[in-house]
Amino acid sequence: MDHCPICDVAVRPENLLRHLNDIHPRHPDTPKLVERLKAEPGRIATRAPSRPLRVSRWQVLIVLIVVLVGIVAYYLVTSGSHNTGYPCVSGNGLAYHWHTTLTITSGGNQVTIPGSIGISFTCMVVLHTHNTDGVIHIEPDTPEQARVYSIGDFFSVWGKPFDNPTGMTVNGTPRTPSSTVGLYDRETIALEYASFTP
Numbered sequence: 354m355d356h357c358p359i360c361d362v363a364v365r366p367e368n369l370l371r372h373l374n375d376i377h378p379r380h381p382d383t384p385k386l387v388e389r390l391k392a393e394p395g396r397i398a399t400r401a402p403s404r405p406l407r408v409s410r411w412q413v414l415i416v417l418i419v420v421l422v423g424i425v426a427y428y429l430v431t432s433g434s435h436n437t438g439y440p441c442v443s444g445n446g447l448a449y450h451w452h453t454t455l456t457i458t459s460g461g462n463q464v465t466i467p468g469s470i471g472i473s474f475t476c477m478v479v480l481h482t483h484n485t486d487g488v489i490h491i492e493p494d495t496p497e498q499a500r501v502y503s504i505g506d507f508f509s510v511w512g513k514p515f516d517n518p519t520g521m522t523v524n525g526t527p528r529t530p531s532s533t534v535g536l537y538d539r540e541t542i543a544l545e546y547a548s549f550t551p
């Protein structure tokens with residue numbers, strides 16, 4: 354403890370300056386004392402220096418992760434609603450698991466049917482392709498899903514218009530082209546178009 358040189362009251366060393374300014378502002382000795390005390394270390398209460406705003410790496414990382422999660426969630430929601438109208442399935446074909454082979458020609462040239470038609474990040478549609486082999490997989494899980502689907506249903510999942518094929522065969526037998534032809538197991542549907550862009 355220090356003592357005020359003017360009133361002799363006990364004062365903490367770091368509070369003496371304030372004491373002089375507050376209690377004896379007009380005392381003739383005060384300006385001199387204040388000058389002297391200011392020069393002494395420890396007289397002015399040291400305040401913890403305010404730390405500058407620092408952004409650490411992990412804070413940046415957390416923000417990045419939050420942004421990424423948002424983007425992925427947006428992608429999941431939008432891609433999940435892409436193929437509405439046809440059920441998403443497990444891929445195990447619990448009700449039945451059929452394969453219909455589809456071939457398409459455009460102006461006489463073989464068209465490659467893409468793989469992963471009907472397969473998005475969140476949904477495997479009941480009708481889908483896995484590879485570019487032209488095999489349509491039909492994999493309903495429940496009795497309600499286990500109807501006979503048509504080639505038109507597959508084109509809907511694919512997002513292509515069935516339009517007007519110039520020729521159609523089912524298991525090699527010509528027939529009038531129609532989008533209502535059913536997709537049965539181990540059958541082959543061939544479609545001929547004047548021009549078709551997969």
Ligand SMILES: [Zn+2]
Nearest residue numbers: 444483490492
């Ligand atoms: Zn499958």
Ligand SMILES: [Zn+2]
Nearest residue numbers: 450452490491
């Ligand atoms: Zn399959």
